[in-house]
Amino acid sequence: MKPVENNCVTVKVPADAEYVDIIRLTLYGIASKWGFSYEEIEDMKVAVAEACNNAVLHAYEGTSKGHIEVKFEMQEDGIRISVKDEGSSFDYEHKEEEATSLHNKDLNEINAGGLGIFMMQALMDDVKVHTEEGTEVILTKFLQRNGELA
Amino acid sequence: MNSDKKFSIYKEVMPDEVIIYLSGELDLSVAPEMRSDLDPFVQQTKRKLTLNLKDLKYIDSTGIGIIVSILKTRDSLKAAFGVEEVPAKIQRLFDITGISQFLNPPEGSSERKEEII
Numbered sequence: 667m668k669p670v671e672n673n674c675v676t677v678k679v680p681a682d683a684e685y686v687d688i689i690r691l692t693l694y695g696i697a698s699k700w701g702f703s704y705e706e707i708e709d710m711k712v713a714v715a716e717a718c719n720n721a722v723l724h725a726y727e728g729t730s731k732g733h734i735e736v737k738f739e740m741q742e743d744g745i746r747i748s749v750k751d752e753g754s755s756f757d758y759e760h761k762e763e764e765a766t767s768l769h770n771k772d773l774n775e776i777n778a779g780g781l782g783i784f785m786m787q788a789l790m791d792d793v794k795v796h797t798e799e800g801t802e803v804i805l806t807k808f809l810q811r812n813g814e815l816a
Numbered sequence: 817m818n819s820d821k822k823f824s825i826y827k828e829v830m831p832d833e834v835i836i837y838l839s840g841e842l843d844l845s846v847a848p849e850m851r852s853d854l855d856p857f858v859q860q861t862k863r864k865l866t867l868n869l870k871d872l873k874y875i876d877s878t879g880i881g882i883i884v885s886i887l888k889t890r891d892s893l894k895a896a897f898g899v900e901e902v903p904a905k906i907q908r909l910f911d912i913t914g915i916s917q918f919l920n921p922p923e924g925s926s927e928r929k930e931e932i933i
């Protein structure tokens with residue numbers, strides 16, 4: 667399908683782990699419609715879910731549970747997915763420094779702490795984080811056009 | 817709440833090995849349940865512990881985190897632990913995160929020799 671202007675879908679769910687699968691299902695539907703491959707969709711599914719996990723775990727700590735708003739937008743060169751909460755800002759800058767894989771480490775020095783952010787960065791083409799009111803994570807995946815890219 | 821469970825655990829307990837079959841989607845919503853469900857077997861040193869992932873459709877960093885903590889506990893207890901039948905898309909995430917190196921001992925390691933014999 668050819669991307670058209672104002673191609674945008676927004677889903678808002680409670681910031682609860684039980685609803686993250688709804689976001690994954692929505693992503694699957696939309697990304698297939700917009701021409702992404704099975705492998706690309708699998709990658710995006712994990713990255714978007716990790717952004718949602720962070721909102722579920724950190725945004726509304728100690729306060730009543732709010733919502734997560736996920737906006738899918740088809741742009742000329744790819745899909746842009748914004749995952750936004752209105753909670754206390756998650757310390758992304760600090761966490762980003764800790765974002766690390768388990769490569770080249772000994773078993774006694776590994777921990778899964780920075781894996782979520784590491785996976786977002788590894789699976790998407792671009793990850794941006796805004797932390798003005800709440801946290802907004804913007805994930806981008808470029809559309810691979812047949813023949814244009816070797 | 818939901819009758820159609822999206823994640824399930826089946827255990828096959830034998831005299832010297834426990835095989836845990838994980839199926840469906842292992843994410844944040846089911847991680848606490850899985851952690852407490854498996855804990856007795858993780859602590860038990862007389863049986864080898866194996867996770868069979870043949871029917872696992874999805875895993876996130878929480879799920880990978882559980883496997884990391886099982887790895888560390890089994891290592892400190894000097895107890896055998898392995899993961900088998902990893903589907904390609906799950907293996908890809910294991911490779912990206914780097915957990916693979918702990919799940920697939922290189923040729924010549926003690927675990928591997930056992931299998932060859």
